[in-house]
Amino acid sequence: MTSLLELQDLGVTYRTGEGDLEAVRGVDLTLQPGETLGIAGESGSGKSTVVASVLRLLPKSATVTGRVLLDGEDVGAMRWGRLRAARWSEASVVFQGAMHALNPVQRIGRQIAEPLRLHTGASETEIDARVRELLEQVDLPAAKARAYPHELSGGQKQRVMIAMALACDPRLVIADEPTTALDVIVQAQVLDLLGRLVAERGIGLVFITHDLSVLAATCSRIAVMYQGRIVETGDAKDVITAPRHEHTQALAAAFPEVGDPASRYAPATSEPLPQEGERDPQQPVLLSARELRVHFRDRTGTTVAAVDGVDLDVRRDEIVALVGQSGSGKTTLARTLLGLQRPTSGEVHYDGRPVPTSSSGLRDYRRHVQLVLQDPSSALNPRHTVYESVAEGPRIHRLGGDEHDLVVAALEAAELRPAAQYLTRLPHELSGGQRQRVVIAGALALNPSVLVADEPVASLDASVRGEILGLLLRLRRQLGLAGLVITHDLGLAWNIADRVAVMYRGELVEVGPVDQVLLEPNHEYTKALLAALPSPGPDDARYTG
Amino acid sequence: MTTSPTDQHAADPDERRSGTSTVRYVAGKVGGALVSLVFVVALGFFLFRMIPGDPLATMTRERPTGPEQLAHLRERLGLDQPVWQQFLDYVGGLLQGDFGTSYLYRRPVGDMIAERVWPTLLLVGTATALAVLLGLWLGVRAAWRRGGLFDRTQTGIALALWSMPQFWLGLLLLIATQGVFPSRGMTSVDQPDGFVMQALDVGWHLTLPCLTLLLVIYAQYMLVMRSSLLEEMGADYLRTARAKGLRDDLVRRRHAVPNALLPTMTLIFLQFGMVVSGTVTVEAVFSWPGLGLLTYESLRGPDLPVLQGVFVILAGSVIVMNLIADLLYRVVDPRVRAS
Numbered sequence: 031m032t033s034l035l036e037l038q039d040l041g042v043t044y045r046t047g048e049g050d051l052e053a054v055r056g057v058d059l060t061l062q063p064g065e066t067l068g069i070a071g072e073s074g075s076g077k078s079t080v081v082a083s084v085l086r087l088l089p090k091s092a093t094v095t096g097r098v099l100l101d102g103e104d105v106g107a108m109r110w111g112r113l114r115a116a117r118w119s120e121a122s123v124v125f126q127g128a129m130h131a132l133n134p135v136q137r138i139g140r141q142i143a144e145p146l147r148l149h150t151g152a153s154e155t156e157i158d159a160r161v162r163e164l165l166e167q168v169d170l171p172a173a174k175a176r177a178y179p180h181e182l183s184g185g186q187k188q189r190v191m192i193a194m195a196l197a198c199d200p201r202l203v204i205a206d207e208p209t210t211a212l213d214v215i216v217q218a219q220v221l222d223l224l225g226r227l228v229a230e231r232g233i234g235l236v237f238i239t240h241d242l243s244v245l246a247a248t249c250s251r252i253a254v255m256y257q258g259r260i261v262e263t264g265d266a267k268d269v270i271t272a273p274r275h276e277h278t279q280a281l282a283a284a285f286p287e288v289g290d291p292a293s294r295y296a297p298a299t300s301e302p303l304p305q306e307g308e309r310d311p312q313q314p315v316l317l318s319a320r321e322l323r324v325h326f327r328d329r330t331g332t333t334v335a336a337v338d339g340v341d342l343d344v345r346r347d348e349i350v351a352l353v354g355q356s357g358s359g360k361t362t363l364a365r366t367l368l369g370l371q372r373p374t375s376g377e378v379h380y381d382g383r384p385v386p387t388s389s390s391g392l393r394d395y396r397r398h399v400q401l402v403l404q405d406p407s408s409a410l411n412p413r414h415t416v417y418e419s420v421a422e423g424p425r426i427h428r429l430g431g432d433e434h435d436l437v438v439a440a441l442e443a444a445e446l447r448p449a450a451q452y453l454t455r456l457p458h459e460l461s462g463g464q465r466q467r468v469v470i471a472g473a474l475a476l477n478p479s480v481l482v483a484d485e486p487v488a489s490l491d492a493s494v495r496g497e498i499l500g501l502l503l504r505l506r507r508q509l510g511l512a513g514l515v516i517t518h519d520l521g522l523a524w525n526i527a528d529r530v531a532v533m534y535r536g537e538l539v540e541v542g543p544v545d546q547v548l549l550e551p552n553h554e555y556t557k558a559l560l561a562a563l564p565s566p567g568p569d570d571a572r573y574t575g
Numbered sequence: 576m577t578t579s580p581t582d583q584h585a586a587d588p589d590e591r592r593s594g595t596s597t598v599r600y601v602a603g604k605v606g607g608a609l610v611s612l613v614f615v616v617a618l619g620f621f622l623f624r625m626i627p628g629d630p631l632a633t634m635t636r637e638r639p640t641g642p643e644q645l646a647h648l649r650e651r652l653g654l655d656q657p658v659w660q661q662f663l664d665y666v667g668g669l670l671q672g673d674f675g676t677s678y679l680y681r682r683p684v685g686d687m688i689a690e691r692v693w694p695t696l697l698l699v700g701t702a703t704a705l706a707v708l709l710g711l712w713l714g715v716r717a718a719w720r721r722g723g724l725f726d727r728t729q730t731g732i733a734l735a736l737w738s739m740p741q742f743w744l745g746l747l748l749l750i751a752t753q754g755v756f757p758s759r760g761m762t763s764v765d766q767p768d769g770f771v772m773q774a775l776d777v778g779w780h781l782t783l784p785c786l787t788l789l790l791v792i793y794a795q796y797m798l799v800m801r802s803s804l805l806e807e808m809g810a811d812y813l814r815t816a817r818a819k820g821l822r823d824d825l826v827r828r829r830h831a832v833p834n835a836l837l838p839t840m841t842l843i844f845l846q847f848g849m850v851v852s853g854t855v856t857v858e859a860v861f862s863w864p865g866l867g868l869l870t871y872e873s874l875r876g877p878d879l880p881v882l883q884g885v886f887v888i889l890a891g892s893v894i895v896m897n898l899i900a901d902l903l904y905r906v907v908d909p910r911v912r913a914s
Contacts, residue, residue: 085818117820125818130811133830135837135909144829145819178909194815 032102034202034234035061035084035121039096042079042088053079055258057096063201064232066225068249068266070242070281072491076258077238078126081206084236085117101201119149121202122195126210129187132179139175142194149198164193168223184356185216192223203227204236209244213355213518218562221248240492242278243285246270247564254278277493284492288524288548288563295503297525298496303503313346315382316512317367317399317480322376324362336362338536339376344480349506349513351523351544353559354533360516363533364482367514368401380480397427400473404485406465410457416441416468417453423476436475443509444471445501463494470501480512481505487522499526520563524548532556600905608898612891616669619886620662626877652678665883674887675880679873684884687869692888694761695858695865699851701781702788707843709789710796711836717797718804718835719827730801737794741853745787745860756783759862784861792850799842804835837908844900848893 042054054076061067071077082088084098086105098105100121108116122145125131133141142164143157152160162172168189179187188208195203205224209217225248228235237249245252246266253263254275262275273279286293296303324337336359344350354360365371367378369385369392378385385395400423403409410419420437429436441449444467457465466486473481483502487495503526505511515527523530523544530547532540532555539553551557631645631654640648649655653664668675674684713733717726736744749758757763757780767776807813808831816826851866858867866885873881905911 087814087818114820114822117818119820123815123818125811125815127811131815133812133816133834135833135907136830144816144821148820180910 033060033099034063034065034101035059035236036099036102037080037084037096038099040080040083040098041095042076042083043093043095044089045091045093053092053258054083057255057258057260059253059260059263061202061234061236063234064228065251066228066235066237066249068245068252069236069238069255070240070245070252070278071238071255072240072281072493074257075255077255078206080255081123081204081236081238084202084204085121085123086113115149118145118195118200119198120200121204122198122200124188124191124195124203124205124208126207129179129184131191132187134179137176137178138182138190142175142190142197145194145197160197164197165190167196167227168193169219183216185212185220188212188216188220189223192220192227196227199231200233202234202236204238206238207240208237210239210241214520214559214562215355217244218564221564224248240281241285241564242270242281243287243564254281280493280496284495286521286525288520288560290524293521293525294545295526297499297503298493299500300497301500303500313348315343315345316380317344317514318342318379319363319367320377320379322363322366322378323374324359324366324371325374335536337366337373340533340536340538342531342538342541344512344514346479346512347506347510348529349502349515349527351527351530352514352516352533353518353520353523353530355518355559358533359536360533361484364401364484364514364516368399368482369395393427397476398478399480399482400476400478402466402469402473402481402483402486405489406462406469407457407489409469410465412457414456415453416446416455416457416460416471419457419468420472420475423472427476429476437471440471440475441468443474443505444468445504446471461494462490463497466490466494466498467501470498470505474505478511480514482514482516484516485518486515488517488519496525502526520548520559532559597905601902604898604901608894611894615890615894616666616887617662619883619890620665621658623877623879623882623886624658626874626882669887674884677873677878677881679876679878679881684880687881688866688884688888691864691866691869694863695851695854695867697777698781698784698788698858698863698865699847699854702785702792703843703847703850705785706789706793707796710793711800711839713793714797714800714839715804715827715832715835718801718808721805721808726801730798733794733797736790737792739791741787741791741856742860744790745783745857748783748787749860752783756780758783761864780863784857784863787860788850788854788857792846792853795846796839796843800835800839803838804831807831807835810834837904840907841900841904844896844903845893848889848896851892852889 037057037059040054040057041052044051044053057076057080059067059069069077069080079088079092083092083094084100084105086098086108088094094106100116103116105113105116132138139161142161146152146157146160161175165172165174170186170189170193174182174186174190179190182190192205192208195205208224209220212220221244224235224237227233235248237245239245242252249266251264252266252269253260254269254273254277255261256275256277262269262273262278269278270282273282280298283293283298286297319340319342322337322340322342323335326334326336338359340363342350342352342363352360352363362371366373369378369387372387380395380398386392414422417437420440421433424433424436437453438449441447441452446452446464446467452460452464452468457468460468470481481502486502487498490498499522502513502515506513515522517523527544529542530540530544531538532547532553534553534555540547540551540556547556548560551560631648631652635645635648646655653661656664665675672685674688676682677684677687680687710733713729717729720726761777761780762773763776763780766773810831813826813830816830817823821829854863854865855867855870857863858865859871862868866889869881870885872878873885876882
């Protein structure tokens with residue numbers, strides 16, 4: 031039997047201004063019908079280039095060596111007409127980032143119907159019926175065919191992408207990061223859907239992601255890519271339980287299993303943290319919210335309660351994780367705590383006093399409570415050097431002392447050493463992890479007592495994630511810094527937090543120590559969040575090291 | 576703020592919302608346009624009062640006039656009133672559709688503008704329509720093969736033409752065509768009989784002024800289309816379209832161009848008003864009997880009522896076109912409807 035997809039010694043080189051870049055080297059892979067193959071790797075590992083080479087979607091600057099066989103036929107040798115006919119009808123792609131992969135000004139029904147019109151001779155009524163059927167298959171009401179992409183939520187758009195990929199009944203579907211940027215509950219729904227479709231239709235699925243735990247739940251075989259090569263391949267369970275290559279080990283450790291004692295207070299970092307010492311639970315409360323409510327009025331005049339009666343304390347020397355789905359009100363709560371959003375009612379206290387509302391009072395307050403944002407690439411001004419970025423805070427707050435010394439100390443505290451080497455760099459010359467450290471240094475330069483971090487590692491690579499979390503944990507220990515970390519990632523809470531607050535529809539439904547809330551959840555919503563985490567199946571003998 | 580369990584029953588409020596917000600949107604835009612119009616009227620009135628030159632001196636240049644007659648004339652034209660009183664009278668007249676009376680021709684300004692507005696619309700409308708078609712087509716081609724020979728030569732030519740003064744280009748064309756096309760006016764002295772023949776005669780006269788205007792203005796449509804298409808070229812949904820197996824030209828026509836047209840459309844409407852006001856030189860060169868030529872003639876006076884009237888009409892057309900662009904944008908781009 032011929033394989034559905036076979037990559038033979040595939041190599042892709044991009045011609046760039048600074049010489050050639052070998053994105054993919056010597057990749058051999060096969061996929062049989064009805065099989066699910068996972069490809070894991072970080073950004074820059076070459077996994078998306080592999081996807082593009084299957085349908086010959088690479089830019090002109092790319093040179094391909096080796097062969098790609100689709101159902102036994104060499105894709106590289108296809109003529110244009112044959113290639114266009116093969117695209118989507120034999121192999122289709124669920125592209126990464128559904129918000130951009132759909133045409134913003136076309137109704138989704140038309141976009142799903144487009145390949146049908148192109149590849150089948152179906153009549154308009156047949157096409158309409160098929161579009162309805164496809165939408166139902168991905169659990170969307172047929173009426174959504176008239177919606178525009180921006181009218182759908184992230185999960186719905188992802189389903190539309192899947193419906194579109196299935197339109198022409200292809201035998202091979204390639205899913206490129208189909209669940210990244212979705213929160214756990216929606217991710218579980220999408221994974222479940224993909225698994226069901228593979229089982230029902232016997233299609234071959236190539237599943238690409240940076241999150242090994244997702245692959246564990248869906249794939250039979252896994253290949254791990256690193257710097258353009260496949261460094262490890264094998265049975266999914268073997269790769270995850272006993273990773274041989276150190277990069278696989280790093281990837282596996284980056285997504286800890288909630289409940290695994292080995293990863294409690296121990297994010298995957300190159301400098302192991304010392305044992306967690308005895309801690310005084312009666313530290314003074316630094317930041318607290320009492321009966322906090324934030325209501326918005328939407329265009330119809332309906333009041334939406336983004337934050338609906340929240341009580342929360344953050345003590346000195348304590349990291350609190352605020353978890354919840356997107357839309358649960360986490361970010362609004364954080365903005366209100368920072369004084370960026372005025373509460374409708376209720377109070378925020380800092381160090382026992384209400385947070386001022388005047389602009390000068392707020393400026394003083396923000397010196398003590400600093401914010402770290404999700405995406406360091408957009409949080410940093412691309413034209414400011416590291417020095418400028420870090421020095422900006424002290425200048426605004428007119429901190430005394432030598433500015434240069436302050437900046438160097440902040441960079442050292444954020445573990446950018448030696449600091450002198452980074453001062454004149456611009457953000458684009460730094461890696462993602464280094465940029466996030468610069469953002470953190472900018473916050474530390476003001477010598478704050480509370481850090482509020484909104485998804486601090488969500489846009490970083492797996493191997494960097496542990497380093498940044500390790501830094502936050504060390505900062506807490508060394509400086510006694512309090513932290514409020516907003517995240518949808520329960521593994522992060524397990525890694526570094528002392529207490530966790532679960533937010534659902536504007537309310538905190540459960541607050542307590544991490545071990546208690548995540549291991550013995552009380553509220554139904556917390557249970558649902560935990561149940562939605564991808565798990566490798568019933569035999570759960572993992573992470574025994 | 577939507578969470579997945581509430582998605583299903585969101586349809587009804589959505590539709591009601593889009594209804595009320597449309598009314599609010601349109602009302603807001605129209606209100607904004609009216610405010611701009613008020614500013615334009617005030618600006619037009621006071622701006623032209625600052626032009627050097629005494630209208631009375633121009634009017635009486637040919638014949639000797641005694642001081643008594645001058646005072647009488649001043650009183651008749653209302654120039655003896657304080658400026659704010661003149662302004663109030665002017666606004667009051669405008670509200671009743673009265674633009675005042677020309678100093679030089681002693682005719683209602685409204686009638687003069689009504690006569691002159693059609694030739695200008697014909698000239699500007701034809702030139703804009705052609706320039707948009709030409710510019711968009713060239714822009715799409717240039718962007719699709721960015722950096723290619725077509726892109727480089729066409730961008731260069733367009734920029735060169737754009738930077739030329741209109742009167743100079745018009746004179747060049749007159750010289751180059753060596754009298755093949757008429758050099759002045761909109762109709763021949765001995766007009767032919769029959770509608771078709773008359774239309775052809777006007778078209779014949781229209782050729783050179785229209786070509787001049789077209790050559791100068793098409794570059795901006797081309798360059799904006801080119802850059803907005805270039806911005807779309809890296810978009811992920813184009814990769815999706817290619818992966819679906821669409822031919823290259825279909826990817827471009829169905830997906831890239833409709834998205835790239837959105838910013839271009841605003842420019843087309845905004846620019847239409849600007850082109851109208853920019854016809855003064857072309858109309859002057861070719862003696863095309865439009866608003867531009869009227870302005871040119873009135874500046875010598877200065878014939879204040881005519882200048883003010885034309886100014887209000889031209890500025891008003893910019894405002895109205897901008898309003899149309901805003902409203903149309905909402906129809907064409909579903910995302911604007913939502914926000």
